Amino acid sequence: MALVLKRREIPIAIFAVVSLLLLADYFTGAWPDVAKETIGWAIILWMFSYVLGVTSLFRYHLTRIQKRSQYWAYSVVLIVCVFVYLLSGLLGGVGGFSGIPASKAFNDFLWLNVLAPLQTGILSYVGFYMYTIFFRGARTRSWDVGIMMIVTIILMLNVAPVGMALWEGFGPLGDWFKDVINTGSYRGIMIGVGVGLIAVWVRAMLGYERAFLGELSRGAE
Amino acid sequence: MGERVALGTFPLTDRLVFLVFIILVAIPILSPIGLPIPVTDATKKSFKLMDSLKSGDILVMCFEQDMGTFYSGAPPDEAGLRHAFTLAKQRGVKVILFGTSSAGCKVYIDAILMDTKPYWEPLRYGEDWVNFGWLPGFETAMAGFARDVQGTCKVDVYGKRVEEIPMMRGIKTLSDVTGIWYSTNTNPDMLPRQWSPLEYKGLKWTICQTLFASVPWIMPYVDKGSITGYVADQRGAGEYEMLLGKLGMGATFMDAQSLGHLYGIALIVMANVHYLYTRSKTSKSKEEK
Numbered sequence: 001m002a003l004v005l006k007r008r009e010i011p012i013a014i015f016a017v018v019s020l021l022l023l024a025d026y027f028t029g030a031w032p033d034v035a036k037e038t039i040g041w042a043i044i045l046w047m048f049s050y051v052l053g054v055t056s057l058f059r060y061h062l063t064r065i066q067k068r069s070q071y072w073a074y075s076v077v078l079i080v081c082v083f084v085y086l087l088s089g090l091l092g093g094v095g096g097f098s099g100i101p102a103s104k105a106f107n108d109f110l111w112l113n114v115l116a117p118l119q120t121g122i123l124s125y126v127g128f129y130m131y132t133i134f135f136r137g138a139r140t141r142s143w144d145v146g147i148m149m150i151v152t153i154i155l156m157l158n159v160a161p162v163g164m165a166l167w168e169g170f171g172p173l174g175d176w177f178k179d180v181i182n183t184g185s186y187r188g189i190m191i192g193v194g195v196g197l198i199a200v201w202v203r204a205m206l207g208y209e210r211a212f213l214g215e216l217s218r219g220a221e
Numbered sequence: 222m223g224e225r226v227a228l229g230t231f232p233l234t235d236r237l238v239f240l241v242f243i244i245l246v247a248i249p250i251l252s253p254i255g256l257p258i259p260v261t262d263a264t265k266k267s268f269k270l271m272d273s274l275k276s277g278d279i280l281v282m283c284f285e286q287d288m289g290t291f292y293s294g295a296p297p298d299e300a301g302l303r304h305a306f307t308l309a310k311q312r313g314v315k316v317i318l319f320g321t322s323s324a325g326c327k328v329y330i331d332a333i334l335m336d337t338k339p340y341w342e343p344l345r346y347g348e349d350w351v352n353f354g355w356l357p358g359f360e361t362a363m364a365g366f367a368r369d370v371q372g373t374c375k376v377d378v379y380g381k382r383v384e385e386i387p388m389m390r391g392i393k394t395l396s397d398v399t400g401i402w403y404s405t406n407t408n409p410d411m412l413p414r415q416w417s418p419l420e421y422k423g424l425k426w427t428i429c430q431t432l433f434a435s436v437p438w439i440m441p442y443v444d445k446g447s448i449t450g451y452v453a454d455q456r457g458a459g460e461y462e463m464l465l466g467k468l469g470m471g472a473t474f475m476d477a478q479s480l481g482h483l484y485g486i487a488l489i490v491m492a493n494v495h496y497l498y499t500r501s502k503t504s505k506s507k508e509e510k
Contacts, residue, residue: 032368039365040372043358050357093380112332116288123289131242132235134488139496149493153486159433159456161258162479171259182437183444190410190441 011213016205054082085110151177238488245484249476256479258472264460267428267450270400271304276313278399279392280305284320284329285359285405290432291332296458296471297430298404299333304465305402306340309349315388317398319353319374321362329404330354347377347386354378359408363415367395396423404430409439413447428452 018038025035061075069075088107093099140146157163158174203209274280282305286294308314318330330352334341344350353374356362365373370392371383383389391397395416401424403412409431418424426449429439433454442448452461455478458471 036365036368036372039361039368042361043356043365043373046358046361098380108331116291116332119288120291128239128242131238131485131488134485135234135238135492138489138492140493141496149489153489156482156486159454160479160482161256161456161459161475162483164259165256171261175261178437179440183440186437187441190438 008207008210008213008215012204012207015212019201019205057082242481242484245480246477249480250473253473254476254479256476258456258459258463258475260460260463261457263451263453264457264464267452267457268304268461268464270426270428270450271301271308271402273425274308274312274314274400277315279315279317279397280308280400280402281317281319281398282402283363283404284318285322285403285408285411286320286329287322287406290406291329292470292474293432293454294404294406294430295329295333296455296469296474297452297461298329299336299469300458300461300465300471301402301404301428301430301452302333302337303340303467303469304461306337306344306350307465309344310340313349316350317353317374317389317392318350320355321359323355323357347381348388351386351388352378360411360415363411367415367421370394370397395421398423399425401427402430403427405435406432407435409435409448410442412439413442417447418449419446426450430457433457 021031022035022038025031058079061079064072064075065079085107088103088110091100092104092107138149140149154170155174155177157166157170158178163170163174200209204212271280282298282302284298286298305314305316309316320330334352341350354377356366356373358365362373371389374383374389376382377386398421401412401416403409403416405412409429412427412429416424416427418426427447428450429448430452431439431454433456436451436453439448439451443451452458455471455474458469459475460471462468462472
C-alpha cells in the first residue's frame with residue numbers, strides 16, 4: 001500500500017485533473033462550485049506551506065546549533081527572533097482572541113521600527129550602488145551603448161518633474177519610449193512567457209516536468 | 222558568511238558620490254523646493270475613475286507590496302486611500318481593504334491607516350469601510366475573492382465574521398464590486414489575470430498602482446482594457462496629490478527625485494568626458510611610441 005502511495009503517477013494525476021478542471025471551468029463556466037472549492041483548498045494548502053517552511057527552518061538551524069557549526073550563534077539569534085515575533089503576534093490577538101494590547105504593540109513595534117527600516121535600508125543600498133555605477137560603469141564604448149545612455153537620460157528627465165521644467169519635450173519623448181518601444185518589447189516577452197508556461201504545463205501533465213514533485217526534470221538529470 | 226565591508230573600504234570617489242547623493246536628496250526633503258509637477262493623462266484618468274464612484278458603490282483596495290519598496294509604493298497608496306475615505310464620507314462609497322502579501326497588510330494597510338487617521342476616523346467601521354488584513358495565497362487568494370468573496374474573506378482583522386459585517390451583505394463575487402485599486406511592485410499581471418473588468422460585468426474599472434519600471438509591463442493590458450488605469454510610483458503620487466488638492470509624501474519626494482536624477486545625469490556625463498579624455502590621451506601616447 002505504502003509503495004502504491006509513493007508512485008509518482010498519483011501526484012501527476014492529481015495535478016492533471018485539477019488543472020484541466022480549472023481550465024475547463026475558466027473557459028466554459030460549467031463547474032463554478034467545484035472550481036471555487038478547489039481554489040479554497042489551494043488557499044489552505046498555501047497556509048500549510050508556511051508551517052512546512054518554519055519546520056524546515058528550525059530543523060536546519062537546530063542541527064547547526066547542535067553541531068556547533070561555523071557562526072552557529074547566528075542560528076540562535078534567528079530562532080529567538082522567530083519565537084519572539086511569533087509569540088508576540090499570537091498573544092497580541094488572533095482570530096476571535098482579542099489578545100494582550102501590550103503584546104500587540106510590541107509586535108507592531110518590531111515590524112514597523114525594526115524589520116521595516118531594515119528591509120527598506122537593504123533595498124536603498126541599490127540606490128547608492130547605482131550612483132557609483134553611473135560614475136564608474138556608464139562609459140560610451142560603442143554606438144549601442146551611446147543610444148542606451150541617451151534614452152536613459154531622456155527617461156530620467158521624463159520621470160523627474162525637473163525634466164519637464166527644463167524642456168516640455170521630455171514629457172512626450174519619454175512617454176514614446178515608454179509606451180511604444182518598451183511596451184512592444186514587453187508584449188513580446190509576455191507572449192514568450194505565456195507560450196513557455198503552456199509548454200511547462202504540457203510537460204508536467206506528461207510527467208516530464210517533475211520539479212514540483214521534488215525531483216529533477218527529465219533531461220535535467 | 223560574506224566578506225565584511227566597512228565604509229572605509231570603499232574608494233574615496235565612491236564615498237564622495239554617496240555623500241553628495243545623501244546631501245542632494247536630504248535638502249529638498251527637509252526644505253521642499255516646490256518644483257511644478259505636471260499631471261500626466263494616465264494619472265488624470267485614474268483620478269477620474271475613482272471620482273466617478275457614487276453612493277453605495279464598492280471599492281476594493283488590495284495591497285501586494287514589499288517593505289523594500291515602501292517609499293515608492295506608500296505615497297500613491299496613501300493618496301488613493303485619502304481619496305477613497307473622502308468619497309466614503311462625502312458620497313457613501315464603501316471601501317474594502319486587504320493585502321495579498323503579509324507585508325502588504327501589515328505595512329501598507331496598518332502604516333498608511335496611521336497616516337490617514339483623520340480621513341477614516343469619522344467613518345463607521347463595518348458600515349463604510351472594512352479591513353480584512355492579509356489573505357494568504359497571493360494569486361490564488363485573488364482568484365478565490367473573485368469567485369467567492371464571503372468564503373475568502375471569512376473574518377476581518379478584529380476577528381469579526383464576514384456575515385456580521387453590515388456592508389458585506391450582498392457582496393458575493395467580483396461582479397458586485399464597482400472598482401479596484403490594486404497596489405503592486407513587481408506582480409502587476411496578476412490583476413488582469415484574475416480581476417479583469419472584461420470578465421466580470423459588474424466590475425467597471427481597475428487601477429494598477431505600480432513601480433515606474435513596471436509601467437511598460439502593464440501597458441499591453443491597459444491598451445486592451447484589462448486594466449483601466451494606472452498610477453506610477455512616487456511621480457504618480459505627486460500628480461495624484463496635485464489633483465486631490467492636498468500635497469503629501471509624493472510631492473515632497475518629487476523634489477528629491479529631481480535633484481537625484483540631475484545628479485545621476487551629471488555623473489554619467491562626467492564619467493564619459495573622463496573616459497573620452499583618457500582614451501584620446503592613451504591613443505596619442507601609443508601613436509608617439
